[in-house]
Amino acid sequence: MVRTVIDPVTRAGSGLRVELDVAGGAISEAWVSGTMFRGLEATLKGRDARDAWLLADRICGTCSGVHALASVRAVEASLGVTIPANARLIRNLLGGTLMVRDHVLGFYQTEGPNWVDLKAAAGADANATAQLAKLQSDRAGSTPEAFKAVRDRLAVVTADGAPGAMGRGWWGHPAYRLSPEQNLLLAAHHFEALDWQRNLMRIHALMGGKDPHPQTYLVGGMAVAAPWGGPKGQTGRDHPKVPDRNAPDALSTEGLLLVEGILAATRSFIDQVYLPDVRVLAKVYGDWAAIGAGIGAYLSGGEFPVDTGEGAARFLPAGRLQAGRLLSPQPVDAKAIGETTVHAWYANPNGDAALDGPATGGATPVWPANLSLPLTTLEGAAKYTWIKAPRYDGLPMETGALARVLVATADGRQEIAASLGALLTDLGLTMEHLPGVLGRTLARAVEADVVSHQAATWLADLRTNLAAGDLAIADVTWWDPSSWKAETDGYSLGEGPRGTVGHWVGIRDGLITSYQVVDGSTWNASPRDDSGGRGPIEAALVGVALADPARPLEALRVIHSFAPCGGCASHVFRPTESTR
Amino acid sequence: MREDGVYAAMVRRGMTRRTFLRFSAAMAAALSLPAAYGPRIAKALEAAPRVPVIWIRGQACGGNTEALLRAANPTAANLLLEVLSLDYHEELLAVAGADAASPLAGLASRYPNGYYAVLEGSFPTGAAGAYCLIGGRPAVDVAREVATGALLTLAVGSCAVDGGAPAAPGGITEAGGIGKVLTGGNFIALPGCPANPSNLAAVIVHQLVAKETMPTDLAHRPLAFYGNLIHNQCERRPHFEFGEFALEWGDQGAQRGWCLYKLGCKGPETMANCPDVRYGEKISWNVSSGVGCIGCHSPSFWGAMGPAYRRLPSPLPFLPNLTTDLVGGAMVAGIGGVAVAHGVGMTIRFKRYKAQDRRAKAKAAAEAASATETPPTAEPEAAAGTETAAAGTGER
Structure with a gap:
């Protein structure tokens, strides 16, 4: 048995380390360790409950806005505020475009180098690649010249010893199976995706004012206001001239037209490039549908409310699927969620094995004395991560796109079922093939497809509302904290691109007194629990064959299929009073 | 070449x-x-x-x-x-x-x-x-x-x-x-x-x-990039000078694109070129999108510039209503002076924040030190960890 350490796990946020025991050419045991801890919840204590979301959003700059939304929702729930329809639609637009962006960039940037041999692409025939592209779609720009330019570029950056981000890939690894032309096709689209996402995220800069970390979220709605139709200021000679920045107001006719154009460009890239590329990959690596299923139990907090008000139905429904019963969704009860620190670097006054609810639990970060720095191995360490182990009714749950798509399908949602059905039919797969590495990639494709369509509907609804004279954007009748109950608590459960996001908040006299986050990556990158049950990524890694244990490419495929974010996962805790 | x-x-x-x-x-x-x-x-x-x-x-x-x-x-x-x-x-x-x-x-x-x-x-x-x-x-x-x-x-x-x-x-x-x-x-x-x-x-x-x-x-x-106040480059500055403010989120002032100062904008104390370079290929920045600056380019801004929605206090404590009086419309000439005064206010506030921060940290260190004397749990790992943390604090 050989211990293999992957640290850093690149393309997975900050601070993710994986240790593997390899025996007989396969992974026999796995440990996922979060090695970065920030304690942001401690800094939230004592802050004004209305601006806590600003700091909470700094949990993640990649899923930017996800934690802002979760935080304002938790505070809104504690105050009993209902947001106006326009605010709901703008939040859906921001969250939806982020999800689409994350799935597509995740496919090319995060997962791409695990499947696409960029160095082999440098030996491709540009003409043949252009013909391949023509089979996908009649997209302009898929010319032999364009592919030749990418090929020449790749030859330079992947040459032996070449400096740069692509110079030291595990190129030539036996697990790479695409043809040189397929490699070149996907590599070229990787670079295009970087440009594509930049355009898409302009929606966030326009409606959020800043990107990443949009600034227009507001407890009670959104801060971005519909523009006034008439003159902006008092007219007359004395009024100073207002400079024209040559940029439209977010909710003006021009602003919404701009968003519409960006969404259309987004769609055409998904239809003509991304979805066909997913099919190319899935056909070549079809056997990966049966690898890395893991625990097979799924959780979705539900996202994109279709109506205002607490408990409104969500476009992607909330639900939970028990292992082996993927067609019978169960309701989600936030009270069933608990976290244990039995294998994490914390001390819990209630005992490390306790499964504490996020609203009430407490733990103090403690680096164990038996681990010395620099860390060479976690072998034999009972505690091995900064990530706590969240459990639902004591059981680990996989969260993310696959969980959402499975729950939505079991729930009978037509849009998801139709897109998923078309993709599976084309690939000759069935629902049974979804739990696994390939299934996670396919679920992201389905979600990007459906949500990017739905975004156009949200935009249309927003336009209709504004045109009809409904300019309400925020409910601030309760804005003054002196009007609040002295003690109030709330929580929110929703979905970011990478999984279920829950925020629990306690407010006393207008100020935050307790805060706790359980993020999608906390669920997926969770360590073992008291019963020894592995976390989802750990479970999925066990049994995976490695062609070359010194270059564990197959392990990366499993890890990245969960789209984990080390930074998001491991900051979460609620300090006990003793750390204050 | x-x-x-x-x-x-x-x-x-x-x-x-x-x-x-x-x-x-x-x-x-x-x-x-x-x-x-x-x-x-x-x-x-x-x-x-x-x-x-x-x-x-x-x-x-x-x-x-x-x-x-x-x-x-x-x-x-x-x-x-x-x-x-x-x-x-x-x-x-x-x-x-x-x-x-x-x-x-x-x-x-x-x-x-x-x-x-x-x-x-x-x-x-x-x-x-x-x-x-x-x-x-x-x-x-x-x-x-x-x-x-x-x-x-x-x-x-x-x-x-x-x-x-x-x-x-x-x-x-x-x-x-x-x-x-x-x-x-x-x-x-x-x-x-x-x-x-x-x-x-x-x-x-x-x-x-x-x-x-x-x-x-x-x-x-x-x-x-950091040589100019956001307030001085802001496209909503003319509304500030003319006393036109958004007073509540989503109100008519917000819809007209009026100044966000009274909703807590930190632009008058933040040095950065956001209004000029903006985000998303110059498509917008926070004030253009309707929300004030949070001072994120300022030193230790999470402590020194908060709370986000509280109006900046008057730069001169003995004239608590200085700014609102000034921006009534007639005293436009005084605005440049206000900007300078806000610069002074910013420095004072930052120093005050740093002093508070130092006191809080010293207190925490003292508490941690006393905690080490009586380890909170009998578990050896936890006790050792507390020592490590206390040692880290002691170095400062």
């Missing part, structure tokens, strides 16, 4: 001569240089060699990397992925594990002609650095090694500059910015949450072209 140089790399990237010249002109604008400098920048870039970049992330949310990926014309992504050679970056490397971290060992021999260091995120020294590890080593040690040997170090984003969010009041990991890593030497601070990517690109180009560090203020911030 050098074949291994910047211009050759841009041509390989598919950049045309015309685009290259436009890029150079945009760089001139970003550096606050007259347009005539565009061709000179182009000429200098043609001869500039590619420089390796080591990008170290500590306690980072990844927002500054993301900002970089959003940058357009000139794209900072081009700059870093190809024009410079990004030899280490956890989020962008194709390879993982020890093979990814190999450039971090033997920096001097690997880069005989030098390299640039970029720091993102804060660096904790609590628990002997165990709160943030890179390849099993404390990130603060890795960053120190990398930054010490670099031709130039850029601290990108507020966390890398002064600790940012992990070092906000109440923070428990002893996080800090570049001050934890470098005691002196050559560095540039680009605070902001996130730092604006076009500023980052401009700093790098300036370095390549002028072969010297940009002129900076005492806080090591480039004057070209």
Whole structure:
């Protein structure tokens, strides 16, 4: 048995380390360790409950806005505020475009180098690649010249010893199976995706004012206001001239037209490039549908409310699927969620094995004395991560796109079922093939497809509302904290691109007194629990064959299929009073 | 033209001569240089060699990397992925594990002609650095090694500059910015949450072209980007001067695009070029989108500039209504004075915040020390950990 350490796990946020025991050419045991801890919840204590979301959003700059939304929702729930329809639609637009962006960039940037041999692409025939592209779609720009330019570029950056981000890939690894032309096709689209996402995220800069970390979220709605139709200021000679920045107001006719154009460009890239590329990959690596299923139990907090008000139905429904019963969704009860620190670097006054609810639990970060720095191995360490182990009714749950798509399908949602059905039919797969590495990639494709369509509907609804004279954007009748109950608590459960996001908040006299986050990556990158049950990524890694244990490419495929974010996962805790 | 140089790399990237010249002109604008400098920048870039970049992330949310990926014309992504050679970056490397971290060992021999260091995120020294590890080593040690040997170090984003969010009041990991890593030497601070990517690109180009560090203020911030109050560049400033304010979110003032000062905008005390460079290819910035500045380019802003929605207090305590009186409309001439006074107020407030912060930390250290005398639990691991944390505090 050989211990293999992957640290850093690149393309997975900050601070993710994986240790593997390899025996007989396969992974026999796995440990996922979060090695970065920030304690942001401690800094939230004592802050004004209305601006806590600003700091909470700094949990993640990649899923930017996800934690802002979760935080304002938790505070809104504690105050009993209902947001106006326009605010709901703008939040859906921001969250939806982020999800689409994350799935597509995740496919090319995060997962791409695990499947696409960029160095082999440098030996491709540009003409043949252009013909391949023509089979996908009649997209302009898929010319032999364009592919030749990418090929020449790749030859330079992947040459032996070449400096740069692509110079030291595990190129030539036996697990790479695409043809040189397929490699070149996907590599070229990787670079295009970087440009594509930049355009898409302009929606966030326009409606959020800043990107990443949009600034227009507001407890009670959104801060971005519909523009006034008439003159902006008092007219007359004395009024100073207002400079024209040559940029439209977010909710003006021009602003919404701009968003519409960006969404259309987004769609055409998904239809003509991304979805066909997913099919190319899935056909070549079809056997990966049966690898890395893991625990097979799924959780979705539900996202994109279709109506205002607490408990409104969500476009992607909330639900939970028990292992082996993927067609019978169960309701989600936030009270069933608990976290244990039995294998994490914390001390819990209630005992490390306790499964504490996020609203009430407490733990103090403690680096164990038996681990010395620099860390060479976690072998034999009972505690091995900064990530706590969240459990639902004591059981680990996989969260993310696959969980959402499975729950939505079991729930009978037509849009998801139709897109998923078309993709599976084309690939000759069935629902049974979804739990696994390939299934996670396919679920992201389905979600990007459906949500990017739905975004156009949200935009249309927003336009209709504004045109009809409904300019309400925020409910601030309760804005003054002196009007609040002295003690109030709330929580929110929703979905970011990478999984279920829950925020629990306690407010006393207008100020935050307790805060706790359980993020999608906390669920997926969770360590073992008291019963020894592995976390989802750990479970999925066990049994995976490695062609070359010194270059564990197959392990990366499993890890990245969960789209984990080390930074998001491991900051979460609620300090006990003793750390204050 | 050098074949291994910047211009050759841009041509390989598919950049045309015309685009290259436009890029150079945009760089001139970003550096606050007259347009005539565009061709000179182009000429200098043609001869500039590619420089390796080591990008170290500590306690980072990844927002500054993301900002970089959003940058357009000139794209900072081009700059870093190809024009410079990004030899280490956890989020962008194709390879993982020890093979990814190999450039971090033997920096001097690997880069005989030098390299640039970029720091993102804060660096904790609590628990002997165990709160943030890179390849099993404390990130603060890795960053120190990398930054010490670099031709130039850029601290990108507020966390890398002064600790940012992990070092906000109440923070428990002893996080800090570049001050934890470098005691002196050559560095540039680009605070902001996130730092604006076009500023980052401009700093790098300036370095390549002028072969010297940009002129900076005492806080090591480039004057070209951090030399002017947001308030003085804001498109809503005329409404401030005329006494036109949004008073409630979504009200008629907000719809008319009036000044956000009374809803807590920190623009009058924040030095940055946000109104000019903006985000999303200049499509918007927070005030354009309808929400005030939170002061994220200011030192220790999570503590010093909050709460976000509280109106900035009067800069002069003995005249509590000074500002509102002034902006009534008639006394427009006094506004320049208010801006100056706010600058003074900002300094006073920051110093006051720092003093509070020091007192709070001293108190926490004293409490931690007394806690060590009576370990909270009998578990040996927990007790040892408390000692480590207390030792970390004691060093300060």
